[in-house]
Amino acid sequence: MAQKPSIPKGTRDFGPVEMARRNYIFSTISDVFHLFGYAQIETPAMENLSTLLGKYGDEGDKLLFKILNSGDAFAGVTPDMLENSNAVAMKVCEKGLRYDLTVPFARFVVQHQNDIHFPFKRYQIQPVWRADRPQKGRYREFYQCDVDVVGSQSLLYELELVQIVDLVFAKLGINVCIKINNRKLLAGLAEVAGAADKMVDITVAIDKIDKIGLDAVKEELREKGLSEEAIAVIEPVLLLQGDNEAKIEQMSRILASSEVGMKGIAEIRELFSLIVSAGILQKVELDLSLARGLNYYTGAIFEVKALDYEIGSICGGGRYDDLTGIFGLKNVSGVGISFGADRIYDVLLGLDKYPAALGSAPDVLFANMGREAVNYVMPVCAALRERGFSVVVFPDESKLGKQFDYATRSGIPFISINADSEAAAGTVNLKNLAEGKQQTFAKDDVDAMVAFLRQ
């Protein structure tokens, strides 16, 4: 016998149950995207390597999956080239698998700029590939689910993304905290501390306050080369008290002398004011320690944590001012967020929040009692399908035990067994396998059958 086949490490098959759950997540999310006017696009799995290289740093370049040119890829490779593996790879590979959805989106916007009406609101749900070392929760193929609007600086879009997060997780039944920061606040803080070049160090230190305490954070700031004067400026930020509004007021006093800082204050004040007006239901929190993608984002930064389940952030994003500049189209500001489908999958599973009726199983199995009996039930099957029920007919005239067994193992909740007597009487019966409840119907009384199936 041949060896049992397998799939590449870090990749996954999704069976019917996983797919039903994943489709539930993606359709819930994309339904909300549509309510806010975002339209779906798709880009090819393969991009030119020239599009991808240099966009994710040296480490990212190494993690790109490269595709061997078709035809005789090695025709021009000479023995001396082999000393430089990377040069050979670049000679024999022109294409790579997309690494994320952001760079292909930037490429899409620039390539199709004449056909796009700005502000352009798009979402994209597609797999990406990274040659990372596979480990628990980290895959070489995984889906990203990105929603962005480009071509406007309006803070109403920051609000819209918060509204989308709010509604998505309400629909999924997950309680979350939406954490918000703004890069301009962090830049302003570094500026007033006289350490504009140490913005990232400061943010990382702030992030540790809950874990290691005030003294240790101050010690870390010292180690990073900040002066006592700088630390004295930063200390009040570590001790911020009160609700979001109070925190914003305290920050506005700290940042008063920084132009960029006060621009950040104006933005964050406006966004929180919009959030209050919009009646966001989930918890929303100003979090000065949020440093997500700091080199990339230029304004708002978002991160979403599940409140009732221990896992990393399940959604995040922010405002970027020059997404498309890498492809030569300047001054296109955008803001977007990305939903972490794999983690949301785990949260729903851990909290047992998948809808009960989500199963991939059919609703009704019609037993096979011979060719005549199958003929007899065919119109009933068609009528139930027309009403939206998933209906299967057992393929062979097997023993009833085997047919029951198939229904049970497949998770089919209802079975219908109709033979000569039912045909003679013009009836059809339905049995709820879990409850044992059974009922007989006139063959054409589909309404009554539907009512029974929906009980």
Add this chain to the structure above:
Amino acid sequence: MAQKPSIPKGTRDFGPVEMARRNYIFSTISDVFHLFGYAQIETPAMENLSTLLGKYGDEGDKLLFKILNSGDAFAGVTPDMLENSNAVAMKVCEKGLRYDLTVPFARFVVQHQNDIHFPFKRYQIQPVWRADRPQKGRYREFYQCDVDVVGSQSLLYELELVQIVDLVFAKLGINVCIKINNRKLLAGLAEVAGAADKMVDITVAIDKIDKIGLDAVKEELREKGLSEEAIAVIEPVLLLQGDNEAKIEQMSRILASSEVGMKGIAEIRELFSLIVSAGILQKVELDLSLARGLNYYTGAIFEVKALDYEIGSICGGGRYDDLTGIFGLKNVSGVGISFGADRIYDVLLGLDKYPAALGSAPDVLFANMGREAVNYVMPVCAALRERGFSVVVFPDESKLGKQFDYATRSGIPFISINADSEAAAGTVNLKNLAEGKQQTFAKDDVDAMVAFLRQ
């Protein structure tokens, strides 16, 4: 300015309009699959090359996209190896992109055989990649849409696939002819003609009868080496008259002495009888010239043609008796069909059969008349979204002309303009841009707004 970026040849971006159409096709098809109890699975884009190689013939092997191993792929490549390009490729590539959905499905069934309940009914809608020369209608990345059931020889599944085809194209509004053949009929014909090794030649010749006429077909059979006696046996098949039933009767006389032929007759007679019982609405036709995948299929063969639009087959498939044998699992019979999404896309476009309301555009634009006015309409936006409408707010307090222009260019059918006077009166108005019709509503009378939007 940087060079405008592009995508690899033979690949495509799908914008909002294309995606809305494609989603319409895929959701129509997959809804029908669900009604018949088929569940979705997905497999990774990358498979081990050992899984893919040798499954599609030499030509197919050449068309596989191979993925360069990550890390130092060329570490073990010595200069002398460069003489054999293929050997180098096999050394530096362990993975390839899937070429179709059939081989990955076979691999899936074998790999997960202990978790699967047979008969296993699955569908799969995913892209595949082929390093073909791109040309009109032929892409290097395209979606396949396959539905199969494995682990049963019941002809009820052949019927089920015909029912699925019937319902899918009814829902899409495409009139089709479902052509059916059976490999056993062709094998039987070759047998009774004393030319069992010439089954393909005979089928190809039969296929030309309408185009080149009886004499030319007979001439072609002679050229292929068939004797006059053999041609005399085949001639009545070229002259088959009447409806499906009549054709089956004529064939049963021709094939009377062939065991495999009469098995084919029994199968085709049973299938057409089931088709009549099931009340299939589309045209169904026995077509002895159907040779699709003849080396692969072992029983029924299906092909679907659009009746009102000139294009190749838009759907096809058949019964295969040893799909999983290549991976060591014997005796798993299956039957399946594949929908040609790209062609169906073109047929719907050519026949203008896409639903009018399919657009990717939002339903309503709320004009931005300043921050207070936006606050005022926010609850209305939320209420309309709760009722399923796609609602957007213009991002800036721009001139009204610009806001109208955005609505028009984006294809948004309704605009709502509310300023101080509306806020004072507690009203909201809605205007149908195409018809110019306008109406004013109490702010909380969402039912009336919904009625107006649905007119």
